[in-house]
Amino acid sequence: MLKKSAANVAGLVLALFFLFPTYWMITSALKPKGSTITSDYDLVPFSVTFSNFVTAWTKPGFLSALGNSLVVTLTAVLAAIIVGITAAVAMSRFAFRGRKSFVLLMLVAQMAPFEALLIPMFLMMRDLQLYEHLTSLVLVYFAVTLPFCAWTLRGFVNGIPVELEEAAMVDGCGRWGAFQKVTLPLLGPGLVATSVFAFITAWNEFLFAKVLIRSQDRETLPVWLSGFQTAFGTDWGGAMAASVLFTVPALVFFLIVQRKMVAGVTAGAVKG
Amino acid sequence: MTAVKTTETAAPAGEIPPALPPAVTGGARKRRRRGGAFDRALPYLLLAPALIAILWLIGFPVVSVFVTSFRQLNLGELVRGEIVWTGFDNYVTVLKDERFWTVSLRTIVFTVAVVGASVGAGLLIALLMRVLTPWVRVALQIAMLCAWAMPILASTTVYQWMFDQNYGILNKTLVQLGFDSYANYSWFSSGTSTLSVVGLLIVWQAIPFLAFSLYAGLVGIPRDLYEAAGIDGASGWQTFRAVTWPEIRSLLMMVTFLSTLWDFKVFAQIWVFKEGGPSGESTTLAVLQYLEGIAKSHFGVAAAISVLMMLILGLITFQYLRRLLQTEEGKI
Numbered sequence: 001m002l003k004k005s006a007a008n009v010a011g012l013v014l015a016l017f018f019l020f021p022t023y024w025m026i027t028s029a030l031k032p033k034g035s036t037i038t039s040d041y042d043l044v045p046f047s048v049t050f051s052n053f054v055t056a057w058t059k060p061g062f063l064s065a066l067g068n069s070l071v072v073t074l075t076a077v078l079a080a081i082i083v084g085i086t087a088a089v090a091m092s093r094f095a096f097r098g099r100k101s102f103v104l105l106m107l108v109a110q111m112a113p114f115e116a117l118l119i120p121m122f123l124m125m126r127d128l129q130l131y132e133h134l135t136s137l138v139l140v141y142f143a144v145t146l147p148f149c150a151w152t153l154r155g156f157v158n159g160i161p162v163e164l165e166e167a168a169m170v171d172g173c174g175r176w177g178a179f180q181k182v183t184l185p186l187l188g189p190g191l192v193a194t195s196v197f198a199f200i201t202a203w204n205e206f207l208f209a210k211v212l213i214r215s216q217d218r219e220t221l222p223v224w225l226s227g228f229q230t231a232f233g234t235d236w237g238g239a240m241a242a243s244v245l246f247t248v249p250a251l252v253f254f255l256i257v258q259r260k261m262v263a264g265v266t267a268g269a270v271k272g
Numbered sequence: 273m274t275a276v277k278t279t280e281t282a283a284p285a286g287e288i289p290p291a292l293p294p295a296v297t298g299g300a301r302k303r304r305r306r307g308g309a310f311d312r313a314l315p316y317l318l319l320a321p322a323l324i325a326i327l328w329l330i331g332f333p334v335v336s337v338f339v340t341s342f343r344q345l346n347l348g349e350l351v352r353g354e355i356v357w358t359g360f361d362n363y364v365t366v367l368k369d370e371r372f373w374t375v376s377l378r379t380i381v382f383t384v385a386v387v388g389a390s391v392g393a394g395l396l397i398a399l400l401m402r403v404l405t406p407w408v409r410v411a412l413q414i415a416m417l418c419a420w421a422m423p424i425l426a427s428t429t430v431y432q433w434m435f436d437q438n439y440g441i442l443n444k445t446l447v448q449l450g451f452d453s454y455a456n457y458s459w460f461s462s463g464t465s466t467l468s469v470v471g472l473l474i475v476w477q478a479i480p481f482l483a484f485s486l487y488a489g490l491v492g493i494p495r496d497l498y499e500a501a502g503i504d505g506a507s508g509w510q511t512f513r514a515v516t517w518p519e520i521r522s523l524l525m526m527v528t529f530l531s532t533l534w535d536f537k538v539f540a541q542i543w544v545f546k547e548g549g550p551s552g553e554s555t556t557l558a559v560l561q562y563l564e565g566i567a568k569s570h571f572g573v574a575a576a577i578s579v580l581m582m583l584i585l586g587l588i589t590f591q592y593l594r595r596l597l598q599t600e601e602g603k604i
Binding site (some may be wrong): 147255 | 414419582
């Protein structure tokens, strides 16, 4: 009994450790101007304002950076998911020469240390006249997420019994009809989970965004935020508000998967 | 009925993070179809976009990084479009530079420390989660989810603020607790101290994935194994050694391998804190490659650094990678 309460205390302390930066980010963002930078000990905010969010939102570059990040990330992930699905179906549903090597290629490709390909990527984008264009980032993020998407989706397609498709085809569906009406709906949760992780990867990416884009109006959010000291000076409240706004989309997507994840874990537990 | 079951079995893979091969890789359903030329070409048509993309956007750069490392390619050559072969000159330049060796050693030590700390802590927290009261476990899981979901640049900015020299909450707390020497203490005055803060940030954000994955592995261990160990009168440690450890060993090795891949090439956090400083003391290989290639436009030399980087990473992970490919090949 004593052991259990000791464990619970440790669990709560750890929860505080993991939660504190989020707490500190939000409360700093909510503090009125003069009371962020202060020598007073202010672990709990006494007055609350949203003016920091207005400051961050109206800072030059924030909105365009947010827009750029959304456009680049969503385009790349959508492309990776579509191309990934077709590859996954081919790998999982067909027997053909070279299948094994292709599957291994996917496994190896997703472990490629992309950061080490910075120089050739930079040179290649320059040759293609894509340097300074958001298209270059779309291509890089597409390439980074594609092997992972194809590999993970292959696992999900493997989990769907092929007999279901065959039954649909016996009932008169074409191959495309069987895929569209049977496999695709069952693939839903897998698609959501895969695209969320791809989204997070691209949403976070910093190195290529910094190297391939130099002009300010094409910056993505990570690069914009990294230069916040030029934008905010020592206005930590504003910087924290910008960080909150940057976190929200990622957190929303994470919560979507979290539900699936918990469902998966409990399903496994019941089956026992 | 079958449909429901399928979604359920597919769901656990949802927690699999980028690059983790699904635990549920059912044997591929091979089916030989008799049919026309279109049917035989169909799998290749479906694969074509992915194959072309990978060859173009990954395969070509991999070849190109090797080729570039044998060229003299500075801004002048790049603008003029000249191709100057220099053999191993770039490698000689890099390997003769004492800084490269310091930076490589620092990168390896940093990676080992960060991976060790995060995997160790992740395992301990996963073990702890099993014995927690449900509501405490949920609280811990939500807290970890918040850390995990925070974009890297947001968390880096928050850590900068927490560790701020004059108004950071850490220094203020330490002073409150009576450590007066921490008033206006700078956490970024030396490379070791800077990298420690960066390491803490990375470990803090890496633990949630590790703890969640390992916890899922622990939950999957059949209960009767523990009952049997209990009947045999095994102590807590003996139970861990005999039951838990063999069951999660392969999962543990997998996440250690992935963490190594991820932590070895960290750039954003290190760059944003101090741009590799003070005076280059927190520079790692990824930062060195950026400084040499992008900041100084020495593309040839930087490509040589990239190749050496891949080589070092390959040497560290070689044993595991080989085993992974063998087992996966067997499963396909």
